[in-house]
Amino acid sequence: MQGVWTVDHVRSAEERVMAVVPAGTLMRRAAFGVATEVAGLLARHTGGVAGRRVALLVGAGNNGGDALWAGAFLRRRGVAVTAVLLAPNRAHPAGLAALRRAGGRTVTGAAAGAVVAAADLVVDGIVGLSARGPLRPDAAALVDRITAPVVAVDLPSGVDPDTGAVTGPAVRAAVTVTFGCRKPGHVLAAGATCSGVVRVVDIGLGPELGEPDLVLLEPAEVGAAWPVPGPDDDKYTQGVTGIAAGSAAFPGAAVLATGAAVHATSGMVRYAGQAADAVRARWPETVTTGAVADAGRVQAWVVGPGLGTGKAGTEALTHVLGAGVPVCVDADAITLLATNPGLWDAREPDTPVVLTPHDREFARLAGEVGPDRVAAATRAASQFDAVVLLKGHSTVVAAPDGRVLVDRAGSAWPATAGSGDVLTGLIGSLLAAGMDPWLAAGSACLVHGLAAELAARNAPIGASALLDAVPDAIRAVRAAAGASMAAGASMAAGASTAAGVGAAAGASMAAGASTAAGVSMAAGVGAAAGAGAVARWTPAAGDGSVSAG
Numbered sequence: 159m160q161g162v163w164t165v166d167h168v169r170s171a172e173e174r175v176m177a178v179v180p181a182g183t184l185m186r187r188a189a190f191g192v193a194t195e196v197a198g199l200l201a202r203h204t205g206g207v208a209g210r211r212v213a214l215l216v217g218a219g220n221n222g223g224d225a226l227w228a229g230a231f232l233r234r235r236g237v238a239v240t241a242v243l244l245a246p247n248r249a250h251p252a253g254l255a256a257l258r259r260a261g262g263r264t265v266t267g268a269a270a271g272a273v274v275a276a277a278d279l280v281v282d283g284i285v286g287l288s289a290r291g292p293l294r295p296d297a298a299a300l301v302d303r304i305t306a307p308v309v310a311v312d313l314p315s316g317v318d319p320d321t322g323a324v325t326g327p328a329v330r331a332a333v334t335v336t337f338g339c340r341k342p343g344h345v346l347a348a349g350a351t352c353s354g355v356v357r358v359v360d361i362g363l364g365p366e367l368g369e370p371d372l373v374l375l376e377p378a379e380v381g382a383a384w385p386v387p388g389p390d391d392d393k394y395t396q397g398v399t400g401i402a403a404g405s406a407a408f409p410g411a412a413v414l415a416t417g418a419a420v421h422a423t424s425g426m427v428r429y430a431g432q433a434a435d436a437v438r439a440r441w442p443e444t445v446t447t448g449a450v451a452d453a454g455r456v457q458a459w460v461v462g463p464g465l466g467t468g469k470a471g472t473e474a475l476t477h478v479l480g481a482g483v484p485v486c487v488d489a490d491a492i493t494l495l496a497t498n499p500g501l502w503d504a505r506e507p508d509t510p511v512v513l514t515p516h517d518r519e520f521a522r523l524a525g526e527v528g529p530d531r532v533a534a535a536t537r538a539a540s541q542f543d544a545v546v547l548l549k550g551h552s553t554v555v556a557a558p559d560g561r562v563l564v565d566r567a568g569s570a571w572p573a574t575a576g577s578g579d580v581l582t583g584l585i586g587s588l589l590a591a592g593m594d595p596w597l598a599a600g601s602a603c604l605v606h607g608l609a610a611e612l613a614a615r616n617a618p619i620g621a622s623a624l625l626d627a628v629p630d631a632i633r634a635v636r637a638a639a640g641a642s643m644a645a646g647a648s649m650a651a652g653a654s655t656a657a658g659v660g661a662a663a664g665a666s667m668a669a670g671a672s673t674a675a676g677v678s679m680a681a682g683v684g685a686a687a688g689a690g691a692v693a694r695w696t697p698a699a700g701d702g703s704v705s706a707g
């Protein structure tokens with residue numbers, strides 16, 4: 159799990175470190191990291207470093223100071239550095255002096271455009287953690303002239319540091335070199351796209367940062383927690399997933415959500431609804447009925463995709479909310495709750511609920527999302543006492559206990575009709591397997607995005623192709639987990655055990671990462687993120703009961 163810290167927390171950590179290191183130390187560490195990245199990118203992009211032209215866009219604060227110091231370091235490697243001073247009277251004095259001593263040039267005003275246009279690489283030191291609002295017009299005009307790759311210092315200018323919101327012109331970086339840790343602007347909303355590849359330079363903040371404000375899941379931890387059957391499992395013990403989705407008008411949503419649950423875990427999937435014929439035809443391994451009341455016992459329900467907002471949908475939602483098992487509520491079921499909040503009364507107390515709205519569904523349920531997606535998701539999670547998964551290129555998953563994770567999509571291929579139905583089915587099956595609802599939502603999201611990338615291989619896909627790639631995505635995250643578990647096992651085995659035995663132990667752990675092991679690792683991961691106690695819901699042998707673990 160990687161942490162992400164807000165500006166306030168970064169500033170507090172910086173203050174504590176600055177109190178014990180000589181003045182200017184942090185800035186020079188930061189700038190050296192920028193210079194190293196710039197030199198590497200120049201070498202890759204132009205085949206060399208010395209003699210290449212780098213333009214520094216330098217604003218009024220320390221972000222510009224970082225850029226100026228980086229320019230001074232690059233001069234030592236023979237780079238032709240020109241600093242464009244956007245606020246000449248307020249440019250960081252020590253940084254400016256260092257650049258000039260090293261033989262760097264400065265320009266202001268009308269001459270700047272040509273320098274930027276002719277550069278082999280541009281360093282964005284316009285504004286960093288103090289950024290408010292979009293780029294100012296003078297800076298925006300210069301940024302428009304850039305044709306070379308951009309390395310952003312700390313954060314692409316024009317991106318809100320704490321929300322990632324971009325409300326006007328902003329820098330689009332190939333690489334962002336940030337200091338100490340990732341900030342929300344790197345992973346949320348449009349800021350995630352503007353940041354490009356994010357490199358974190360260690361400037362010694364680590365011990366002072368404390369608990370992260372947001373976390374990102376790693377493929378290996380999702381793979382380690384993914385439920386797979388162990389030797390003592392049968393089709394019931396792994397958790398039975400119930401799907402209440404689809405209608406005569408929208409049978410496809412039922413087929414997709416059910417298929418996701420079939421692919422996600424072994425066990426059993428029950429389908430209940432008006433699309434039973436279509437589901438049975440496509441997924442003969444499911445047990446189908448026409449109504450949720452006749453479905454039999456499940457350990458989690460999925461409700462909503464293609465369900466419709468009429469009487470049948472209302473009855474299905476009412477039934478599953480009262481079933482006493484975790485529920486993933488999506489699509490039409492969200493609309494039903496938005497238009498008739500009284501339906502929440504059907505919820506059995508303490509039933510874990512995962513809501514999976516896109517922005518328009520969120521607006522119906524809880525008001526406009528607004529620029530701060532984390533604040534919106536957190537507010538709704540608290541309001542509904544539910545995990546809220548707010549969809550998008552960067553998906554935010556907020557738990558009612560305050561935990562927030564972000565899934566920064568590797569691509570936009572999931573933006574295809576029906577892909578949300580697949581995501582819902584994945585979440586439902588992880589809930590049925592007993593996974594903590596917040597981790598279930600985050601893990602499903604990561605696998606969903608990976609499946610889209612694997613399926614697309616650079617060409618558009620439909621949701622059926624995404625669904626077909628789910629097993630490969632699960633294999634990929636489990637392989638990532640197997641590698642790290644194998645490494646851990648052989649290290650633990652120590653000198654007295656042959657390396658081969660350690661590796662073999664790792665391999666069998668990877669193969670047999672049972673539901674129980676997966677869930678307890680997941681719980682550990684949650685605790686490591688500073689989440690406090692993680693509620694665990696353990697399926698009890700197919701009898702429909704749920705207990706807090």
Ligand SMILES: NC(=O)C1=CN([C@@H]2O[C@H](COP(=O)(O)OP(=O)(O)OC[C@H]3O[C@@H](n4cnc5c(N)ncnc54)[C@H](O)[C@@H]3O)[C@@H](O)[C@H]2O)[C@@H](O)CC1
Nearest residue numbers: 172184185219220221285286287288289290291292294312
């Ligand atoms: N505090 C520290 O210890 C360290 C700070 N570092 C650097 O310092 C940066 C923060 O520096 P500052 O707090 O001086 O502030 P910035 O350099 O981020 O901003 C400077 C000024 O830019 C103006 N500004 C705000 N929004 C703008 C916009 N949209 N367009 C144009 N100008 C805008 C404001 O007047 C602001 O005060 C970090 O991002 C990082 O690059 C690093 O050197 C590492 C150490």
Ligand SMILES: Nc1ncnc2c1ncn2[C@@H]1O[C@H](COP(=O)(O)OP(=O)(O)O)[C@@H](O)[C@H]1O
Nearest residue numbers: 516549550551567570572573575576577578579
């Ligand atoms: N631009 C994008 N980049 C990455 N993922 C996206 C993008 N747009 C949407 N998604 C993802 O695709 C899925 C779409 O879900 P949803 O809007 O419910 O579609 P549908 O109702 O058609 O199934 C969600 O998982 C969402 O996060």
Ligand SMILES: [K+]
Nearest residue numbers: 282285311313
């Ligand atoms: K910047």
